Amino acid sequence: MIILEFKAKGKESQYSAIAEAIRTVKFIRNSCIRLWLDNKGTGKSDLSRYSKILAKEFSFANELNSTARQAASERAWSSIVRFYDNCKKKVPGKKGFPKFQKCARSVEYKKSGWKLSPDKKSITFTDKKGIGKLKLKGTWDLWRFDKKQINRVRIVKRADGYYVQFCVAVNEKEEIDSTGKTIGLDVGLKEFYTDSDGNSEPNPRFYRKNEKRLKFYQRRVSRKKKGSSNRRKAVNRLGRQHLKISRQREEHAKRLARCVIRSNDLVAYEDLRIKNLVKNHCLAKSINDAGWYQFRKWLEHFGTKFGRITVAVNPAYTSQNCFDCGEVVKKSLSTRTHACKCGCELDRDHNAALNIRTRALSTVGHTGTRILDPNALGDLSSTFPDSGLVEQDRSLIKESPSISGRGVSISKGFF
Incomplete structure (x- = not known):
């Protein structure tokens, strides 16, 4: 569909x-x-x-x-x-x-x-x-x-x-050649994601870059008389700017997800609860700006389309545990380097990505999304974010061409 x-x-x-x-x-x-x-x-x-x-x-x-x-x-x-x-x-x-x-x-x-x-x-x-x-x-x-x-x-x-x-209603599954590669992804705020091979993708920060312009339009709204046509026009201009940012974020997540899925047979990532993470008011704006949920959504979609395995693992202690020896090395968010007494010294996010991939490989994978507990092996229940009757056709969210003057954009769901 x-x-x-x-x-x-x-x-x-x-x-x-x-x-x-x-x-x-x-x-x-x-x-x-x-x-x-x-x-x-x-x-x-x-x-x-x-x-x-x-x-x-x-x-x-x-x-x-x-x-x-x-x-x-x-x-x-x-x-x-x-x-x-x-x-x-x-x-x-x-x-x-x-x-x-x-x-x-x-x-x-x-x-x-x-x-x-x-x-x-x-x-x-x-x-x-x-x-x-x-x-x-x-x-x-x-x-x-x-x-x-x-x-x-x-x-x-x-x-x-x-x-x-x-x-x-169409069947859009596509067969592509196997690459024999597996990868773990650790999303973050400094870098959009860091993979288990040590590569990282910069965080575009679309909202932050356009925040000055948004404040300008917001001030124009506040100056207009409530109920007037001028205020309605100012609100519409502000809304168009927000819409532009959301489309940029969605297209960025889609492009990266497609590239990652096509390049790997298995992709592992953290099962993050964004709703709980944004309760931290110091990081809420940056977390929402990163668009982690959109990225995960597209990973799952392209995983189904191209027949790749996508696995969501429990994020607990992926940053604290040493990939080499398994020792817990406690560190604050400001500590960006993982240094263990066993001699392992890696970037914090690289170490987390390696742990994520290891957890995903510790069980039999399958096409779809699986939530894994770090202390349990074997088949666990498959879960999809925001499942429910109201979202029964959210899986219909599919690719669309880039935003252009012809007016084609990404749909956020049919229901």
Whole structure:
């Protein structure tokens, strides 16, 4: 499954119709959440039926395509299921109790409510919202896929305009030659990552480099009168700058992950809990700027695509243990050199990368992601980050061409 994304070009009246459709989706989702709160034992089928009731009661809801209303109720149920799963798993901290949505940015159609042109360079939305025909700008070729392969179509609002996403059911696995190499990766803040061969990749620090510009746009927002059109324009300009940074970070992670996966048969990395790491307010900005999660996500995707083994290991003591003798050498974050009494002297990150690779090789690998305990051997359970019903199609996040003037960008997930 892949997601193809195109920049949508239309008139202002069409953009207003899209915004109205998005508001209707938000209304249906929030109404379903309210039904669940007020009625104990409400299930998925109850929410689906309730979306039909809302269409009969409200004319603006009836104007939206029926499959789009169903998708809105499914979103509500997904948030409920995620909350139940987190409670059953006893996830520490907040469990993600379903909340009313304040700002919606997308409307999703299933098999109906839209029609592609014969040349597949434009799409027409046929419901009563009045969106009409939108031109598709991008470098993907939709003509290569049959309409039956397109499971869902989604319109997404971003700071720089509207985009149309197509969820296409295709098998994109690719066979490549074996390299016979294994590698361990230790991500960091000084260097983006250091591998077990001693090579390192510099940290681009996209946010830090653009922070001065962001502050300039933020000051312009603060000077404008609340509710004015000038403030709305300033907020949009700030949002476009943030969007540019996030795209740079995503493209950087994708490029490196693809190169690493194609060059090695087994790739090992740390199973870092980013949510816990950013609680350190001294390092939170730098950790978020590094984009470790994006890098891991792309490693797993390309590992599946090219049939490589990706292994996530327990990060405990990978920096403290000596790779040569196994002795614990305690060191602070400021200590960048690992020096053991056995005579082993390495860069701190290089030593950690070697330990990560050793832990990954201590068990039978398999294609996918595995969490390994340093004191246990054998098959352990496979886990994927952010798994759950609400993220059921996150595995659909696939490659896209670089950001260009034609408006093609990376999708962050179809749901």
